[in-house]
Amino acid sequence: MNVLIVYAHPEPKSLNGSLKDFTVRHLERAGHTVQVSDLYAMNWKASLDANDSRERLNGERFYPSQESKHAFENGLQSEDIAREQDKLKWADAVIFQFPLWWFSMPALMKGWIERVYAYGLAYGVGEHSDARWGERYGEGKFAGKRAMLVVTTGGWESHYSARGINGPIDDLLFPIQHGVLYYPGFDVLPPFVVYRTSRVDDAKYVEVSEALGRRLDALWNDAPIAFRQQNGGAYTIPALTLRDEVAPGQVGFAAHVEARASGAADHATPLQPRETAVMSAA
Structure with a gap:
């Protein structure tokens, strides 16, 4: 299988750097082909702007989504964006690895998402009507591919528990x-x-590393998080709210994840505690 690692940490000798190298070795020893987008080493340009297209659609005012669509459809994207999109298309699985900085991914990785996820590739695809609202949330150009986050954080596991100060x-x-x-x-x-x-x-x-190795070995076998499909009948269209009979009385993020049957495997839940290392964000 083809695996792309999108990696964001400024220090190669960090724990993140070591785990990234471990992941590459482990996957290659198992017979997989691996590419790494090391965003700091690549000096990745984080800001989405008018320079992302080699030929502007509108020279007077910059409309990000319109310019993205125009550039993607006409082969006018900057070379760095096109190369990363080729990697995404090539990959069977994508691992996003990063330290949790201020409750999210580093700015460099966010910039990778904003620039590489072009209109027509990651969004803006499919029929928009009273029956469907585009190919998204369970559909889209990346359907059939797998993705996983590898995240480090300085806080204790209890800080991120159901009643922890940082939030679940x-x-x-x-x-x-x-x-x-x-x-x-x-x-x-x-x-x-x-x-x-x-x-x-x-x-x-x-x-x-042993726990991470087990997760990598199960990359194609573990059950994914059971997010509800947008066009699968759980949501009204075009309002895109859950139907009254779906998760009645439930609100917030958890309402958009289907409940698993009793006795389901640990890895079928949104988080797999038994493989969560108890340790901080290097």
């Missing part, structure tokens, strides 16, 4: 997993999260 980790990652990954069609696997990374010594690193 599933809620913090929901905009990324549901909005960035599921929206264009990826099957999104539960994240691999390393907590309290400053406390990772040699012995703990072995534990973390």
